[in-house]
Amino acid sequence: MLFFEVPISAFRWVPPFAQGLVRDLRVRWALEEAGLPYKVRLLRDGEKNSPEYRALQPFGQVPVYEEDGLVLFESGAILQHIAEKSEALMPRDAASRARVIAWMYSALNTVEPPVLNVTTIDLFNADQDWAKMRRPAELAKVETRFTALNERLALQDYLEAGRFTAAEILMVTVLRNLRHCDLVAQYPAIDAYMKRCEARPAFQRALAAQMADFANEAA
Numbered sequence: 001m002l003f004f005e006v007p008i009s010a011f012r013w014v015p016p017f018a019q020g021l022v023r024d025l026r027v028r029w030a031l032e033e034a035g036l037p038y039k040v041r042l043l044r045d046g047e048k049n050s051p052e053y054r055a056l057q058p059f060g061q062v063p064v065y066e067e068d069g070l071v072l073f074e075s076g077a078i079l080q081h082i083a084e085k086s087e088a089l090m091p092r093d094a095a096s097r098a099r100v101i102a103w104m105y106s107a108l109n110t111v112e113p114p115v116l117n118v119t120t121i122d123l124f125n126a127d128q129d130w131a132k133m134r135r136p137a138e139l140a141k142v143e144t145r146f147t148a149l150n151e152r153l154a155l156q157d158y159l160e161a162g163r164f165t166a167a168e169i170l171m172v173t174v175l176r177n178l179r180h181c182d183l184v185a186q187y188p189a190i191d192a193y194m195k196r197c198e199a200r201p202a203f204q205r206a207l208a209a210q211m212a213d214f215a216n217e218a219a
């Protein structure tokens with residue numbers, strides 16, 4: 001059990017389209033679910049590219065998680081580490097645990113790439129000719145994944161172990177990247193799953209904390 005506040009890194013401010021999506025949200029949510037205290041190291045402009053920060057996160061990204069001499073980057077790895085500490089996020093049974101980890105990879109490796117391709121087109125390149133031509137194919141890839149995920153979630157409330165786990169945090173934060181469009185709403189089981197997970201008090205606290213940091217900076 002951790003009795004001290006672990007530092008995590010986050011951006012001091014991002015534009016509104018990214019607020020509520022930045023990946024430190026995953027870590028905040030996991031720590032909230034686990035009941036572990038944390039404090040946030042808010043990066044100043046340009047600080048992500050400083051040698052000091054690059055020593056912690058080689059790509060200059062957020063989040064970084066620090067705990068008693070251990071420095072971790074990659075939100076998936078951080079979540080797995082936190083989940084190993086807390087049964088709230090990971091079942092103890094070895095087979096279930098392995099399958100939760102499989103779903104964590106699946107969120108990051110199978111679902112997130114096509115989702116981000118559509119998001120990148122919609123949010124940054126919507127006016128470009130290449131984006132208009134490319135979008136239907138990228139959308140089709142998301143639809144293929146969502147059809148399968150929807151079938152699974154029509155049978156069960158959670159991805160694995162019959163309960164909320166760290167896999168939900170990754171899957172839901174991936175799905176949130178599509179909040180600018182109605183794609184998730186077209187898949188009733190995914191939509192209900194997302195709402196079920198986002199209704200959790202731990203998520204609400206994590207989201208409010210991230211948004212409060214941006215609001216403080218803007219004030």
Ligand SMILES: N[C@@H](CCC(=O)N[C@@H](CS)C(=O)NCC(=O)O)C(=O)O
Pocket residue numbers: 021022023024059060061062063073074075076
């Ligand atoms: N795979 C990394 C991705 C981290 C990432 O892309 N973070 C974004 C914020 S959500 C970032 O720091 N972007 C700034 C940059 O890449 O320079 C993870 O999951 O931690």
